[in-house]
Amino acid sequence: MKISVIIPVYNAEKYVTQAVESALQFSEVFEVILVEDKSPDNALQVCQNLAEKHERVQLYQHPDKGNHGAGPTRNLGIEKSSGDFIAFLDADDYFLPNRFDAEKELFKNPDVEGVYGALGVHYYSEKAKEQYYSLFGDRLTTVYKRHIPQEVFPGQIYMLGSFGLFSIDALTIRRDSLMKKMNPLFKSSLRLHQDTEFLFRLSYYLDLYPGILDKAIAVRGVHEDNRITLVDSKKINPATTRVLLWKEVNDWASGESTMPENIKKHIKRMHRSFEIGCAPLPKKWGMILKYLFIDYPSIRSGIYNINFRRNLF
Structure with missing residues (x-):
């Protein structure tokens, strides 16, 4: 080798x-x-x-x-x-x-x-x-x-x-x-x-x-x-960085023609979960109401995400 x-x-x-x-x-x-x-x-x-x-x-x-x-x-x-x-x-x-x-x-x-x-x-x-x-x-x-x-x-x-x-x-x-x-x-x-x-x-x-x-x-x-010191000291918001991570993953997955649709949907919901969790309170509840009507599974997957729950509640 x-x-x-x-x-x-x-x-x-x-x-x-x-x-x-x-x-x-x-x-x-x-x-x-x-x-x-x-x-x-x-x-x-x-x-x-x-x-x-x-x-x-x-x-x-x-x-x-x-x-x-x-x-x-x-x-x-x-x-x-x-x-x-x-x-x-x-x-x-x-x-x-x-x-x-x-x-x-x-x-x-x-x-x-x-x-x-x-x-x-x-x-x-x-x-x-x-x-x-x-x-x-x-x-x-x-x-x-x-x-x-x-x-x-x-x-x-x-x-x-x-x-x-x-x-x-x-x-x-x-x-x-x-x-x-x-x-x-x-x-x-x-x-x-x-x-x-x-x-x-x-x-x-x-x-x-x-x-x-x-x-x-x-x-x-x-x-x-x-690097985790920056996150721990609140100089970097960990929720915000995860929104960026899952946006990148979602952008990649959505353009991957061979990826199963159920996995693409899950990735999209993860992105939305962090996006909602990181939003300011008035916007957060507006996004939740919006997705309750147009994409309920995004909210459901968010409820099972500990970071989403921490940011929401």
Whole structure:
């Protein structure tokens, strides 16, 4: 295997060295691609040092040296990659020694286009644990059961809570399949949830197989400067970002001629549910009355959505 590990770097001078070294432990890792996204800290200098020290580490920036967000930054890394397989790693996370154990066997089958595994969690400080333990706990982020590839996309769309999730950090993709079937790759229109939207489309177009689900193969590093800090501090409204996410998913699904109509309708209702939940109170009730008459199932699906209920009540 020749694996390209893509690491977008933003505000991660304290953590990126650990991320890089966790990837370099594997002989299968052909290259580590750092894409620095105009960090406000000293991350660029740290990345330059890593590229000078390690032959397998390459460093890039956007042509304008600007900040473009995680999606376009990952896209640039994919463009620059030359391995047969793509793996992603956030700069404040790290791989565990079993990261590619399942992949080495599963990718011997040419029908396997992607493999996903379980993600663990590590708190870099007691303050971070105090802030985010209720969100992450000590749980694995994983799909809870082993599913055939055809079940992965509808499982995420219909049964997000009971189906489980897989993470970018625990995903490995066959590069040829990614480039042939995914256009666009990560969407630049989403600053948050761009990985969720990407994974929805990826699981629709590619045959993804479960790898190691009962133990972590990578670790999410939680600290006070995570992107989720902005959501937690109310600088970013989580409901608003989910409206944008489901709008993107709905726009994509509505133009996908091969997608079953029942799934398209469900996606449309999810979008409307978040749209109503995020609206100001007078507009919220107006939208509810409107949809009660023209699209009652949108309201019904909203009632079963916890974020919709929180925003409504």
